[in-house]
Amino acid sequence: MKRLIAALGAALLLATAGPVASVQAADKEIVIGSILPLTGTFAQTGALLKAGQELARDLINGHVSYPVTMAGSDGIPSLGHAKIKLIFADSQGRPDQAATVAEQLITQDHVVAILGSYTSATTQTASLRAEQYKIPFLNPDSSNPQLTERGLHWFFRISPHDGTFTENMFQFMADLKKAKNWNPKRIALVHEDTLFGKGFGDVTEEIAKREGYTIATHVAYPANTSEVQSEVQKVKASNPDVIFIASYLSDSLLYMKTFKQQGVDIPIIAQDAGFVDPGFIAGLGKDANYMFTRDTYALNIKQRNLGVPLINELYKQRSGGKNLDGNVARDFTAVTVIADAINRAKSTQPEAIRAALAATNIDGKRTVMPWKGIKFNDHGQNTEGAGLILQIQDGQYQTVWPGFVASKPPIFPIPAWDKR
Amino acid sequence: MELGPLPQLLVSGVLAGFVFALIAMGLTLIFGVMDVVNFAHGEFLMIAMYLTLGFSLVGLQPVLALPFVALALFLFGAFVYRIFVRRLLEGPPEASIFGTFGLLVLLQGLAQFFFTSDVRSVNNAWFTGAVRLGPIRIGEPELVAALGALVVAIVLYVFIEYTETGRGMRATSEDRIAATLMGIDVQRMNALAWGIGSACVGAAGALLMLTYQVYPRVGAEFALTAFVVVALGGFGSIQGAFVGAILVGLVEVLGGFYISPAVKLIPVYLLYLIVVLLRPQGLLGRR
Numbered sequence: 001m002k003r004l005i006a007a008l009g010a011a012l013l014l015a016t017a018g019p020v021a022s023v024q025a026a027d028k029e030i031v032i033g034s035i036l037p038l039t040g041t042f043a044q045t046g047a048l049l050k051a052g053q054e055l056a057r058d059l060i061n062g063h064v065s066y067p068v069t070m071a072g073s074d075g076i077p078s079l080g081h082a083k084i085k086l087i088f089a090d091s092q093g094r095p096d097q098a099a100t101v102a103e104q105l106i107t108q109d110h111v112v113a114i115l116g117s118y119t120s121a122t123t124q125t126a127s128l129r130a131e132q133y134k135i136p137f138l139n140p141d142s143s144n145p146q147l148t149e150r151g152l153h154w155f156f157r158i159s160p161h162d163g164t165f166t167e168n169m170f171q172f173m174a175d176l177k178k179a180k181n182w183n184p185k186r187i188a189l190v191h192e193d194t195l196f197g198k199g200f201g202d203v204t205e206e207i208a209k210r211e212g213y214t215i216a217t218h219v220a221y222p223a224n225t226s227e228v229q230s231e232v233q234k235v236k237a238s239n240p241d242v243i244f245i246a247s248y249l250s251d252s253l254l255y256m257k258t259f260k261q262q263g264v265d266i267p268i269i270a271q272d273a274g275f276v277d278p279g280f281i282a283g284l285g286k287d288a289n290y291m292f293t294r295d296t297y298a299l300n301i302k303q304r305n306l307g308v309p310l311i312n313e314l315y316k317q318r319s320g321g322k323n324l325d326g327n328v329a330r331d332f333t334a335v336t337v338i339a340d341a342i343n344r345a346k347s348t349q350p351e352a353i354r355a356a357l358a359a360t361n362i363d364g365k366r367t368v369m370p371w372k373g374i375k376f377n378d379h380g381q382n383t384e385g386a387g388l389i390l391q392i393q394d395g396q397y398q399t400v401w402p403g404f405v406a407s408k409p410p411i412f413p414i415p416a417w418d419k420r
Numbered sequence: 421m422e423l424g425p426l427p428q429l430l431v432s433g434v435l436a437g438f439v440f441a442l443i444a445m446g447l448t449l450i451f452g453v454m455d456v457v458n459f460a461h462g463e464f465l466m467i468a469m470y471l472t473l474g475f476s477l478v479g480l481q482p483v484l485a486l487p488f489v490a491l492a493l494f495l496f497g498a499f500v501y502r503i504f505v506r507r508l509l510e511g512p513p514e515a516s517i518f519g520t521f522g523l524l525v526l527l528q529g530l531a532q533f534f535f536t537s538d539v540r541s542v543n544n545a546w547f548t549g550a551v552r553l554g555p556i557r558i559g560e561p562e563l564v565a566a567l568g569a570l571v572v573a574i575v576l577y578v579f580i581e582y583t584e585t586g587r588g589m590r591a592t593s594e595d596r597i598a599a600t601l602m603g604i605d606v607q608r609m610n611a612l613a614w615g616i617g618s619a620c621v622g623a624a625g626a627l628l629m630l631t632y633q634v635y636p637r638v639g640a641e642f643a644l645t646a647f648v649v650v651a652l653g654g655f656g657s658i659q660g661a662f663v664g665a666i667l668v669g670l671v672e673v674l675g676g677f678y679i680s681p682a683v684k685l686i687p688v689y690l691l692y693l694i695v696v697l698l699r700p701q702g703l704l705g706r707r
Contacts (some may be wrong), residue, residue: 230676
């Protein structure tokens with residue numbers, strides 16, 4: 001079956017390769033800038049994001065229809081099937097460089113819109129340049145909540161942000177409360193002390209207060225610690241109903257081992273990072289079971305878009321066998337969103353594209369994302385996106401929330417350590 | 421009186437201290453014999469942990485792999501001394517600081533290159549449960565690691581105190597020139613000190629894989645504590661390293677619980693500062 005899909009995918013690629021090769025010759029092209037970290041610390045991720053965006057571009061410029069917005073439309077139909085051209089610019093992962101290349105894309109390459117640029121810090125600076133030159137800036141994947149709170153007119157973000165992801169953990173808990181007759185009141189909040197953990201700690205405190213939960217204990221611990229005995233004793237002594245935790249891999253393994261050692265079998269809802277790393281299940285074996293964690297993306301969901309596995313196969317041919325992940329899927333989606341907006345704008349004028357972007361309304365079933373859809377509010381934030389909650393069941397991540405994409409129901413209440 | 425988690429914290433602290441002790445003893449032994457601080461000590465630990473991981477992949481559990489890892493590290497330590505550190509000793513005193521620091525960077529870089537920065541752990545099949553003593557819970561892996569560390573520490577102590585070679589090493593550490601005059605082969609003692617010091621950290625690495633995970637920068641988490649322990653106990657003092665390590669383990673766990681985990685290392689460094697100010701030679705140091 002896999003071989004068949006791969007062969008099919010290859011054939012489809014050949015079919016789409018034709019029009020792409022002739023793009024240079026075509027007189028009509030729509031030039032879109034894309035800022036990515038192609039060198040530096042994030043170069044590896046940058047290369048994958050580029051592959052994802054190129055795949056979307058080739059599907060849009062091609063003739064083969066996929067169940068994804070704009071795919072197979074042979075370019076932009078409303079503009080005489082003009083082809084999409086992506087010009088990639090390297091941010092080197094540096095905010096100053098991102099701003100510089102944004103300006104170059106606008107003034108030298110005359111792009112009609114910009115996509116970018118993975119890290120929140122580079123998105124922040126690059127989008128300010130776009131604002132200054134009045135060019136639409138579509139951000140697929142930066143998660144800092146502040147980005148859409150700057151009052152920018154030309155900035156749009158399709159991904160949910162960190163605040164939403166944490167809200168999702170509370171929504172999941174509320175659903176679990178109803179379904180399983182569980183009444184959690186006290187949250188033990190555990191996180192490492194870098195920007196990632198601290199941001200999570202602040203947001204969680206805020207939401208917990210609003211939703212009427214008590215923070216039983218707030219444990220901020222130094223990242224990459226050699227033992228977590230005092231941390232776990234603090235959690236245990238605070239007598240919580242649920243543990244919220246944000247850690248990178250090494251610490252997450254240490255916590256799980258120490259929770260087990262100390263017989264702490266309280267439900268744990270984690271903020272991705274270490275808890276969704278492939279090393280997590282590998283390092284813990286069956287002791288990883290029953291953990292809940294949020295994530296941005298999973299292929300192991302009830303697919304509402306049956307084209308996703310095929311698009312994943314096409315992507316794997318370009319990624320050296322790597323599956324679609326949350327970052328690539330969002331970058332892929334961004335290209336289809338901007339193409340859809342240009343098609344509805346029937347124009348390459350920035351103001352017309354901006355207006356069309358603002359009026360975007362794409363059904364989640366026409367994307368590769370596990371979202372209800374894509375629709376921007378007046379801050380430019382997509383309101384229809386959400387994170388996922390996964391649970392490790394029998395050594396595998398299963399999507400257990402939201403219900404409309406869940407691959408398995410949650411196992412709850414979770415068994416005590418000696419019964420696992 | 422309500423003790424709450426105090427007994428548990430005391431036990432956890434002491435157990436954490438045992439493994440710190442083994443790492444620190446290797447470091448202090450090398451320093452004691454030849455006045456060289458091995459800045460790459462944490463990287464030796466990292467190598468030992470990767471070796472243990474390698475043995476577990478071919479089916480040898482960490483406890484069984486321990487003697488092999490210790491032997492391999494003994495040979496590695498003696499080898500590093502013979503081809504590298506011996507030359508550093510001929511240069512100015514700073515040479516050994518920069519030299520071993522360079523070794524740290526090199527070993528970390530090699531590990532990064534060959535093993536990538538992934539965090540890996542042993543699928544520990546033998547010791548998975550927890551032992552209960554009244555209100556106290558001790559994880560089996562922690563218990564085995566602590567007991568293993570204790571056994572190795574005792575063996576090392578007996579060797580240094582009661583064997584001819586051990587006496588030779590102590591003599592070298594007390595007065596190098598006099599030792600040479602007495603017919604002790606100082607070069608051999610130095611190589612032995614590097615070998616045995618590295619074997620200690622080898623044993624510690626094998627035991628640590630029961631409870632911890634390995635990645636190229638793992639040495640830094642433990643080496644810093646080891647340096648504090650060595651300074652606290654007295655540079656060159658094996659017993660001092662042992663006492664210092666248990667103190668550090670206790671202070672870290674108690675401080676973390678009763679003050680805040682965010683600042684759990686502050687009481688440790690505070691204790692270190694106080695000891696160094698009042699007793700610069702360390703708790704059990706002689707010089």
